[in-house]
Amino acid sequence: MVLYSHSRLSAFENCPLKYKFRYIDKLRTDVSQSIEAFMGDMVHQTLEKVYTDAKFQKFMTAKEAKEYLKQLWKKNWNDSIVIVRKEYGPSNYLKMALKFIEDYFKKYDVANDGITIGLEERVVINLDKQGRFKLQGYIDRLACHNDTEYHIIDYKTNSHLKIQDQLDNDRQLALYQLAVQHNYRDAKKILLKWRFLAFNKELTSIRTREELKALKKDTIQLIKQIEKTKEFKPKVSRLCDWCEYRQICPEWAHMYELETKSANEYLKDDGVTLVNKYIELSEQKRKLVSEIDEKLDKLKEALVKFAKKRGVNVVFGSNNKIRVSITDHYKFPGKGTKEREKLIEVLKKLRKWEEIADIDTYGLNRIMKEKLWSPQELRLIRRFATKEETHRLYPSRINKEEDTQK
Ligand code: SF4
Numbered sequence: 001m002v003l004y005s006h007s008r009l010s011a012f013e014n015c016p017l018k019y020k021f022r023y024i025d026k027l028r029t030d031v032s033q034s035i036e037a038f039m040g041d042m043v044h045q046t047l048e049k050v051y052t053d054a055k056f057q058k059f060m061t062a063k064e065a066k067e068y069l070k071q072l073w074k075k076n077w078n079d080s081i082v083i084v085r086k087e088y089g090p091s092n093y094l095k096m097a098l099k100f101i102e103d104y105f106k107k108y109d110v111a112n113d114g115i116t117i118g119l120e121e122r123v124v125i126n127l128d129k130q131g132r133f134k135l136q137g138y139i140d141r142l143a144c145h146n147d148t149e150y151h152i153i154d155y156k157t158n159s160h161l162k163i164q165d166q167l168d169n170d171r172q173l174a175l176y177q178l179a180v181q182h183n184y185r186d187a188k189k190i191l192l193k194w195r196f197l198a199f200n201k202e203l204t205s206i207r208t209r210e211e212l213k214a215l216k217k218d219t220i221q222l223i224k225q226i227e228k229t230k231e232f233k234p235k236v237s238r239l240c241d242w243c244e245y246r247q248i249c250p251e252w253a254h255m256y257e258l259e260t261k262s263a264n265e266y267l268k269d270d271g272v273t274l275v276n277k278y279i280e281l282s283e284q285k286r287k288l289v290s291e292i293d294e295k296l297d298k299l300k301e302a303l304v305k306f307a308k309k310r311g312v313n314v315v316f317g318s319n320n321k322i323r324v325s326i327t328d329h330y331k332f333p334g335k336g337t338k339e340r341e342k343l344i345e346v347l348k349k350l351r352k353w354e355e356i357a358d359i360d361t362y363g364l365n366r367i368m369k370e371k372l373w374s375p376q377e378l379r380l381i382r383r384f385a386t387k388e389e390t391h392r393l394y395p396s397r398i399n400k401e402e403d404t405q406k
Contacts, residue, residue, distance in 0.1 A: 003124075004135045004223060006172040012226050014239055020232035021245045029244045032080035036242075039093045040157040042072050043100055043197065044140065047155060048119050051141060054110050062105035066098050073097070084241050100157060100197035107200055114143035114151060123179035127216050133223050139176050148188040152176050156196045167194060167205045174207050174215050304391045316398065323394040330368045330385035332361040343384040350377050 012019040021027045033041075046069040050060050060068070073094055083090070121142050127133035141153040152173050156162075162170070173192040181187055192205045207215075234251045246252045254271055266272060303315055307324040314323050333339035347353040352373065356363055367373055368385065 001132070001134065002227075004133075006135065006137055006175055009135075009171070009219070009222055009226075012222070012229075014237065015235040015243070016229060016232040017234040017249065018243055018245055019226070021248070024232075027245065027248070029247070032078070032082055034242050035081050035083045035090065035093050036158065038076070038081050039097050040155075042069055042076065043097050043157050044120075044155055045072055046097075046101060047104070047141075050110055051116050051119055054113075055116055059111050062102050065101050065105065069097055069101055070094070096198070097157075103200040104195075104197060107202075108195075114145040116141060117144050117150070117184075118142040123176055123183070125175050125179045126182070127178075127220050127223075133220050135175055135219070137172065137176055137179070139180075142180065148186050150180055150184060150187045150190045151193050152180060152190065153193045153195060156194055157198060159198050161196050161199045161201065162194070162203070164203065164205075167192070167203055170194075170205065171215065171219070173205070174212065175219065177207060178212060178216070300391060300393055303393060319398055320395055321398050323396070325390075325392040325394065327390045327392075328369075328387055329390050330365045330382075331388045332364055332385050339384060343381070346380055346384070350380065352377065 008019070008023055011022060046065055049068055050065050053060055077090070081090070083093075118139060119141055121139040123137055123139060125135040125137065127135065139152055140155050141151075143151045143153060145151060154173055170192070173194070177190050177192060180190055190206075192207065194203050195201075196203065234249055236251050240246060240249075240252065243249065247256045258266055258269060258272065261269065303322060303324055304326065307313065307315055308326070312324075314321050333343060344353065347356065356367070364381070364385075368378060368381065371378060373381075
């Protein structure tokens with residue numbers, strides 16, 4: 001039986017192929033950790049130490065905690081850590097991490113921050129009675145306040161502050177709540193708390209019994225979907241920038257292959273040649289089509305002029321003929337214009353708005369042409385319309401016998 005986790009489920013949702021690489025093929029890559037993940041890890045470890053010490057009645061100062069983080073950073077740093085945002089260096093990230101700790105101490109009083117029940121606490125969540133669908137997770141900090149109020153706390157070091165709706169729909173901590181309420185039967189209230197360190201904010205969400213029930217159902221559904229998936233397709237997104245499988249992913253592999261080639265080899269690469277040729281021809285086609293369209297428009301104009309001047313409906317060529325259709329139509333002000341707003345006002349006054357609100361100006365045009373409203377109403381609407389001619393050409397082959405008999 002597979003023991004799932006929130007990150008495993010998210011991996012599938014974010015990119016099924018990445019899920020396959022990581023969890024099914026269990027591929028290990030030599031691509032290193034991103035600086036964001038490294039920084040997050042250092043901050044988490046520092047706060048774990050702060051609260052572990054507090055359990056032993058040893059309370060670190062902000063200065064000591066920052067010094068601890070600095071040492072941890074130095075000990076664990078290696079030059080293969082990837083920095084995607086090239087405009088920032090490792091020192092920027094270290095400064096950020098130190099600022100997070102400094103602000104944390106200003107905002108939270110570690111000595112009076114509830115009783116720590118667990119740090120990096122492993123929980124197992126049973127989604128069904130039979131134990132067929134199970135997940136595991138790690139709570140950054142589980143704390144108890146006023147004896148029966150449990151706080152599930154998650155530290156966030158990324159630079160994205162979630163909005164309340166996102167938190168109220170967040171799956172991870174709500175799943176942990178299922179485990180906490182099962183493990184701690186005295187819990188009268190469970191609060192889900194995110195400490196967004198980059199913003200020095202704590203946001204909270206509370207789940208109802210019904211929401212947790214729906215969460216279990218949805219999560220089981222997702223697991224079933226994962227288990228029946230046969231084709232794990234790549235899903236390109238900005239997360240690809242941080243994906244350790246880019247070099248073997250069919251979406252990016254060719255690009256990486258090209259990076260290893262010399263300038264000469266690069267230009268001789270079949271893929272490069274094919275793409276360049278294809279784009280060149282597509283561009284030529286686009287230009288030709290637009291040139292031809294322009295010529296056709298001019299010919300159309302000339303044919304309409306000719307038909308009008310000669311008073312004919314059909315113009316004959318050597319083997320083809322073209323029927324020239326000229327009809328009038330009303331043109332109304334376009335969406336977003338002031339005139340359009342005035343027109344809507346008039347329609348509302350005439351109590352006609354309801355009638356045409358769900359139809360476009362084509363419908364209004366029909367009302368005008370077929371005189372479907374009273375003359376007075378039509379006069380009012382007419383003020384907004386300009387009359388235009390529609391020209392349509394209908395080319396066809398000339399049937400010599402038929403055409404000469406007529
Ligand atoms: S690079 Fe992007 S598309 Fe490819 S596996 Fe990774 S996340 Fe998926």
